[in-house]
Amino acid sequence: MKAALLPDRGVVKVAGNDARAFLNGLLTADVTKVTPEQARFGALLTPQGKIIVDGIVAEAPAGDGGGFFLDVPRALAFEFVQKLNFYKLRSKVICEDLSEVLGVMAVWDGAGDTDYGLVYADPRLPALGFRIMLPPHLAKETAADLGADLLEAQAYEANRISLGVPRGGVDFIYGDAFPHETDMDQLSGVDFDKGCYVGQEVVSRMEHRGSARTRIVPVATEAFLPDAGLPVMAGDKQVGITGSTAGARGLAMLRLDRVADARAAGLPLLAGGVPIEVRKPDWATFEWPNASRNEEKA
Numbered sequence: 154m155k156a157a158l159l160p161d162r163g164v165v166k167v168a169g170n171d172a173r174a175f176l177n178g179l180l181t182a183d184v185t186k187v188t189p190e191q192a193r194f195g196a197l198l199t200p201q202g203k204i205i206v207d208g209i210v211a212e213a214p215a216g217d218g219g220g221f222f223l224d225v226p227r228a229l230a231f232e233f234v235q236k237l238n239f240y241k242l243r244s245k246v247i248c249e250d251l252s253e254v255l256g257v258m259a260v261w262d263g264a265g266d267t268d269y270g271l272v273y274a275d276p277r278l279p280a281l282g283f284r285i286m287l288p289p290h291l292a293k294e295t296a297a298d299l300g301a302d303l304l305e306a307q308a309y310e311a312n313r314i315s316l317g318v319p320r321g322g323v324d325f326i327y328g329d330a331f332p333h334e335t336d337m338d339q340l341s342g343v344d345f346d347k348g349c350y351v352g353q354e355v356v357s358r359m360e361h362r363g364s365a366r367t368r369i370v371p372v373a374t375e376a377f378l379p380d381a382g383l384p385v386m387a388g389d390k391q392v393g394i395t396g397s398t399a400g401a402r403g404l405a406m407l408r409l410d411r412v413a414d415a416r417a418a419g420l421p422l423l424a425g426g427v428p429i430e431v432r433k434p435d436w437a438t439f440e441w442p443n444a445s446r447n448e449e450k451a
Contacts (some may be wrong), residue, residue: 154263163227163252202355324396387415413442
């Protein structure tokens with residue numbers, strides 16, 4: 154079993170009599186289904202349907218004080234609280250940024266249990282394991298209690314990238330990407346059966362029309378992938394941009410229709426002059442452009 158403290162993650166607490174209904178009216182996740190045993194992945198969107206902040210919603214047991222704890226990018230935690238306070242109006246909720254005292258640890262490649270912190274399974278993919286909200290100084294004790302090797306955050310990043318799971322701020326820009334483009338619809342991040350939330354009309358329209366042409370997908374090369382933020386080219390046309398990398402594996406946000414055109418024209422995809430291959434994640438159900446046998450799975 155492996156564990157890593159994730160320094161890029163922060164914690165926001167939302168508590169009060171109206172907390173569940175309040176969050177459910179804002180987030181893409183169905184917060185009515187969140188329990189101490191079941192977390193949910195979701196996002197707060199702009200009215201135009203673009204992601205302001207994404208994260209995992211976990212609930213503390215009543216015996217531990219209750220309330221909802223949101224595992225979000227630490228750099229956006231303060232702004233997220235401001236947004237929540239903007240929306241709360243007369244709702245009986247208290248929103249707090251607890252990132253100075255609580256952190257997030259990821260645990261994968263095994264199962265275990267601990268009394269340290271708030272433990273919740275990562276709702277995106279089983280292979281991502283589970284996470285624990287806890288004071289960062291307890292990370293070593295918690296890993297020892299689990300029987301896990303405490304590694305650097307880069308080890309978790311390599312696992313995430315190998316699974317094809319995007320990370321905001323490196324694989325996409327907050328405020329400039331739709332949930333479908335970041336695969337939230339594929340990773341249990343959007344509940345299409347719940348009631349209204351901010352940006353719902355746009356997201357529902359993309360789902361029902363199947364109009365999401367841009368996706369974040371795994372890419373690979375025979376050497377090392379270039380850094381994030383480089384254009385992916387097919388001839389003289391840009392088809393996307395590179396994201397996070399771990400050695401020869403990485404992610405890229407690509408226009409899949411343009412990838413199909415490039416493939417039909419026999420044009421290789423290049424990032425920083427390096428040839429890359431596009432792979433389809435095992436969990437993906439979206440349409441794949443003229444996939445060869447080698448590219449059907451990441």
